[in-house]
Amino acid sequence: MSVRELPKAYESKDVETYWRKLWEENNTFTPDMDSDAEPYSIVIPPPNVTGVLHIGHALNQTLQDVLARHARQKGKKVLWVPGTDHAGISTQNVVERALLKEGISRHDLGREKFLEKVWAWKEEYGGRILEQIRYLGSSVDWTRERFTMDENLAKAVRKVFVKLYQDDLIYKGKYIVNWCPRCHTALADDEVEHSPQKGALWHVKYELEDGSGHIIIATSRPETILGDSAVCVYPDDERYKDFVGKRIIVPIVNRPVPIIADRYVDKEFGTGALKVTPCHDPNDWNLGNNHSLEFIQVIDDKGNMSEEAGSYAGLTREACREQIVKDLDAMGVLLQVEEIDHSVGTCYRCQTVIEPYPSIQWFVATTKLAPKARAAVPSQIEILPETWTKTYYNWLDNIRDWCISRQLWWGHRIPAWTCADCEELIVSETDPTKCPKCGSSHIEQDPDVLDTWFSSALWPFSTMGWPENTEDLKTFYPTSVLVTAFDILFFWVARMIMMGQHFMDEIPFKQVYIHALVRDQHGKKMSKSAGNGIDPIDMIDKFGADALRFTLTAFAAMGRDIRLSEERIEGYRHFVNKLWNAARFALMNLGTEKPKSMPFSEVKSLHHQWILHRLEEVKTDSENALNAYKFNDMAQILYKFLWNEFCDWYLELIKGDFKGSDEQKAEASFVLYTVLSETLALLHPIIPFVTCEIWQALPGNEGTDLALELRPANRPECLRPKESEQMIYIQDCIGTIRTIRSELNIAPALKLSAIFRPDSEEQKNILEASRPWIMFLARLENLVIDADAVPPKASASHVVQGSEIAVILEGVLDFNTELARLEKELGKIEKELNGISAKLSNENFVARAPEAVVTQEKERALDFQDKQTKMLALQKRFREVLE
RNA sequence: GGAUGGUUAGCUCAGUUGGUAGAGCAUCGGUUUUACACACCGAGGGUCGGGAGUUCGAGCCUCUCACCAUCCACCA
Numbered sequence: 001m002s003v004r005e006l007p008k009a010y011e012s013k014d015v016e017t018y019w020r021k022l023w024e025e026n027n028t029f030t031p032d033m034d035s036d037a038e039p040y041s042i043v044i045p046p047p048n049v050t051g052v053l054h055i056g057h058a059l060n061q062t063l064q065d066v067l068a069r070h071a072r073q074k075g076k077k078v079l080w081v082p083g084t085d086h087a088g089i090s091t092q093n094v095v096e097r098a099l100l101k102e103g104i105s106r107h108d109l110g111r112e113k114f115l116e117k118v119w120a121w122k123e124e125y126g127g128r129i130l131e132q133i134r135y136l137g138s139s140v141d142w143t144r145e146r147f148t149m150d151e152n153l154a155k156a157v158r159k160v161f162v163k164l165y166q167d168d169l170i171y172k173g174k175y176i177v178n179w180c181p182r183c184h185t186a187l188a189d190d191e192v193e194h195s196p197q198k199g200a201l202w203h204v205k206y207e208l209e210d211g212s213g214h215i216i217i218a219t220s221r222p223e224t225i226l227g228d229s230a231v232c233v234y235p236d237d238e239r240y241k242d243f244v245g246k247r248i249i250v251p252i253v254n255r256p257v258p259i260i261a262d263r264y265v266d267k268e269f270g271t272g273a274l275k276v277t278p279c280h281d282p283n284d285w286n287l288g289n290n291h292s293l294e295f296i297q298v299i300d301d302k303g304n305m306s307e308e309a310g311s312y313a314g315l316t317r318e319a320c321r322e323q324i325v326k327d328l329d330a331m332g333v334l335l336q337v338e339e340i341d342h343s344v345g346t347c348y349r350c351q352t353v354i355e356p357y358p359s360i361q362w363f364v365a366t367t368k369l370a371p372k373a374r375a376a377v378p379s380q381i382e383i384l385p386e387t388w389t390k391t392y393y394n395w396l397d398n399i400r401d402w403c404i405s406r407q408l409w410w411g412h413r414i415p416a417w418t419c420a421d422c423e424e425l426i427v428s429e430t431d432p433t434k435c436p437k438c439g440s441s442h443i444e445q446d447p448d449v450l451d452t453w454f455s456s457a458l459w460p461f462s463t464m465g466w467p468e469n470t471e472d473l474k475t476f477y478p479t480s481v482l483v484t485a486f487d488i489l490f491f492w493v494a495r496m497i498m499m500g501q502h503f504m505d506e507i508p509f510k511q512v513y514i515h516a517l518v519r520d521q522h523g524k525k526m527s528k529s530a531g532n533g534i535d536p537i538d539m540i541d542k543f544g545a546d547a548l549r550f551t552l553t554a555f556a557a558m559g560r561d562i563r564l565s566e567e568r569i570e571g572y573r574h575f576v577n578k579l580w581n582a583a584r585f586a587l588m589n590l591g592t593e594k595p596k597s598m599p600f601s602e603v604k605s606l607h608h609q610w611i612l613h614r615l616e617e618v619k620t621d622s623e624n625a626l627n628a629y630k631f632n633d634m635a636q637i638l639y640k641f642l643w644n645e646f647c648d649w650y651l652e653l654i655k656g657d658f659k660g661s662d663e664q665k666a667e668a669s670f671v672l673y674t675v676l677s678e679t680l681a682l683l684h685p686i687i688p689f690v691t692c693e694i695w696q697a698l699p700g701n702e703g704t705d706l707a708l709e710l711r712p713a714n715r716p717e718c719l720r721p722k723e724s725e726q727m728i729y730i731q732d733c734i735g736t737i738r739t740i741r742s743e744l745n746i747a748p749a750l751k752l753s754a755i756f757r758p759d760s761e762e763q764k765n766i767l768e769a770s771r772p773w774i775m776f777l778a779r780l781e782n783l784v785i786d787a788d789a790v791p792p793k794a795s796a797s798h799v800v801q802g803s804e805i806a807v808i809l810e811g812v813l814d815f816n817t818e819l820a821r822l823e824k825e826l827g828k829i830e831k832e833l834n835g836i837s838a839k840l841s842n843e844n845f846v847a848r849a850p851e852a853v854v855t856q857e858k859e860r861a862l863d864f865q866d867k868q869t870k871m872l873a874l875q876k877r878f879r880e881v882l883e
Numbered sequence: 884g885g886a887u888g889g890u891u892a893g894c895u896c897a898g899u900u901g902g903u904a905g906a907g908c909a910u911c912g913g914u915u916u917u918a919c920a921c922a923c924c925g926a927g928g929g930u931c932g933g934g935a936g937u938u939c940g941a942g943c944c945u946c947u948c949a950c951c952a953u954c955c956a957c958c959a
Contacts, residue, residue: 009921194957201959219959232959269958281959343957387887394886394955486954517953554907555896568895571908574921585918632897636906651918742925748914779916832903844939853902853940860903
């Protein structure tokens with residue numbers, strides 16, 4: 001590779017394409033298994049194979065990449081596993097919809113043909129989201145790409161299922177489950193989303209069979225009246241006490257049913273009497289079992305009224321409700337319609353209203369696995385931010401068994417068979433050919449597949465080759481950290497912990513970092529349907545991947561959601577460009593030779609000492625920030641250093657050096673090269689493309705890849721707090737003159753004269769040494785440094801750290817303006833002094849505050865008094881000019 | 884109903900054992916100072932949601948109220 005020169009403007013597109021290709025062709029991010037380095041591993045939260053990269057993925061990817069690249073820089077053996085999830089319902093829906101456009105349903109094709117179609121779809125479009133992840137520059141190991149339906153992962157799934165079954169942790173049974181009539185499958189409790197909706201309570205009169213009275217029942221689902229098999233009241237309820245044990249007539253169907261009593265009923269709600277429909281409500285299901293009631297199923301698997309519904313059979317549940325309400329009204333038993341707000345469960349994939357539906361399903365006894373998973377936090381697994389720990393506990397403490405069977409075709413088919421002859425249930429890792437009990441070959445595999453999250457729960461070890469005891473597994477399990485959003489804490493994180501504990505005898509990750517959800521400017525969750533989404537690919541096209549990455553990193557404060565807008569990304573594009581131009585400036589001055597290195601102890605000039613000192617601080621601070629997962633702090637520390645210190649001051653200060661002596665040039669070249677190189681390395685985890693591009697353009701780096709370089713080591717000998725303070729003093733002096741210029745509206749081109757009156761010998765020396773900088777940066781033509789100098793009356797002055805700075809204004813401007821400025825400044829000082837003296841005159845403060853605080857306040861008071869005295873003198877002098 | 888987070892400059896947000904309120908963007912004024920107008924120099928702008936308490940001292944700790952989010956549970 002030859003040296004590639006930096007064009008005048010940063011062109012993200014070409015640069016990103018170049019490096020992406022290079023990294024992939026060289027397998028740059030495939031770990032060296034022979035190395036003895038400390039392992040560091042992350043598994044990607046596998047996005048749905050149907051997915052399109054959204055901004056949340058981009059955040060998730062960026063943070064993981066920052067961690068992975070940083071770990072690599074620390075010399076660790078890093079593995080970051082990429083892959084996708086087969087996403088049962090979503091994918092099946094997508095393919096079904098596509099087929100429907102051709103007028104074909106999956107039933108027309110049959111299971112086998114349909115699955116072929118899904119696989120074909122996956123081959124064609126399933127790589128899309130990984131393709132998009134590539135655009136972000138994620139340093140994953142592409143040679144280890146996984147899919148939850150890969151052969152080996154399927155093997156893992158079967159082994160896990162069989163083992164859990166043998167351990168009595170998987171069981172099969174008939175239960176009322178959440179059923180999506182549109183997707184035509186069961187859903188787990190946490191796959192049901194509750195959304196508030198306007199509804200009604202219909203008050204319906206039920207007559208007692210013996211004619212001795214009636215009970216008014218309030219129901220929000222009148223269509224289920226058809227399936228009523230009891231009326232339930234609270235045991236001691238005065239209103240209904242005498243009715244318990246009698247029979248009551250269900251209207252419409254005229255069915256006599258028992259009146260039962262159960263503490264489950266809430267006396268306060270509605271009329272305090274509950275109609276019981278065991279087949280269509282989970283609570284009623286329990287009542288039905290406990291009280292041995294009749295189970296009458298009036299709604300079928302498609303959400304339509306069944307044969308049991310008599311004349312209503314065939315109607316949709318919505319149409320039936322309408323009709324029944326009319327009929328009840330006609331019969332005169334509908335007494336009242338009360339509007340209510342309640343929440344309705346909907347399918348998290350298609351938003352169809354969930355129907356509680358009794359059916360035979362498979363369950364994982366998560367109630368038994370939960371206590372151990374709970375105990376792992378925080379002793380073995382640290383959840384960050386810590387506040388999520390409580391949420392995690394809360395969920396596990398209230399967990400119910402996990403329904404894992406789905407009535408879909410796309411997914412891991414349940415490895416269970418039933419013998420048609422003897423009804424033996426066979427659960428096996430390998431496909432059986434005959435019944436082990438009766439020897440019959442008439443065996444049928446269970447038609448259901450497993451919940452997508454079942455295979456996802458195995459992801460940390462299945463991707464590494466389990467159940468084989470592979471090198472990957474030995475080296476990289478448990479993984480170092482899991483980075484994810486909180487919305488899948490339950491779906492995924494908790495279940496991975498359970499499975500890891502059960503099958504690996506070890507937790508799957510040591511830390512869980514929960515990052516923010518990305519919202520729009522108004523705090524709304526970004527979504528395609530709301531139309532407020534920011535497409536990361538668009539942003540990359542417009543501003544570059546680095547700009548997007550830096551933005552996301554800078555916004556990733558712990559425990560807070562991110563409100564993102566395009567302007568923010570554009571803003572950080574400026575930062576990338578700033579870095580680019582700083583590098584161009586450096587290259588211009590450095591030439592083509594790598595500067596000759598020198599011992600840092602021989603770096604004598606104040607500005608070099610200062611920037612090297614600051615670089616050390618930045619190394620430490622940014623590292624500490626990242627170790628604490630304070631990504632935003634890390635980004636900000638680097639941003640400010642690069643822009644406000646390196647560019648705004650250091651590059652300006654060395655302009656003179658490059659016009660100066662050979663010695664000056666050599667020193668400046670060496671320090672500039674060092675600081676730029678190391679800053680690039682520090683920034684690299686956040687903005688890999690631009691830093692790599694600049695790096696390879698630096699003399700001596702031809703053909704090298706910054707992604708493979710170690711993080712610059714600390715150099716304690718470069719820490720020079722004292723010299724750093726001195727540099728800041730010089731900056732303050734220059735700033736003061738600039739402020740005077742600006743406030744008095746002095747043309748920038750006009751060169752001025754100034755008198756500095758240092759407060760000490762030390763200050764004098766510093767000022768003398770910095771004379772060229774002050775003259776250049778403050779645009780002076782004449783500078784006197786002398787404690788005894790007397791500034792002319794016509795001058796504007798200011799006090800910096802005890803030294804007076806006077807800008808001579810001889811015939812330059814309006815003196816009233818300067819007087820006004822002085823007065824304003826004096827006002828500020830007085831306000832400060834009042835505050836401090838109020839404190840110091842407070843006996844309690846002096847007596848009780850720590851001595852250091854009191855001393856500090858006293859010193860501040862002295863400083864301000866000194867400043868005040870000097871400025872009052874100036875004011876006086878100035879007034880004399882005006883007279 | 885239970886829980887969590889938030890309320891700080893016009894906007895988006897930092898603020899680490901309580902000790903001088905910060906940044907970026909936006910605004911305003913000025914600038915062809917040979918890396919960068921995606922820039923440079925400078926300025927203005929906050930009774931830290933309301934109230935009470937603890938303390939010498941509160942953006943930070945306690946209580947309370949309000950509003951905005953979010954999660955969990957759910958009543959027929």
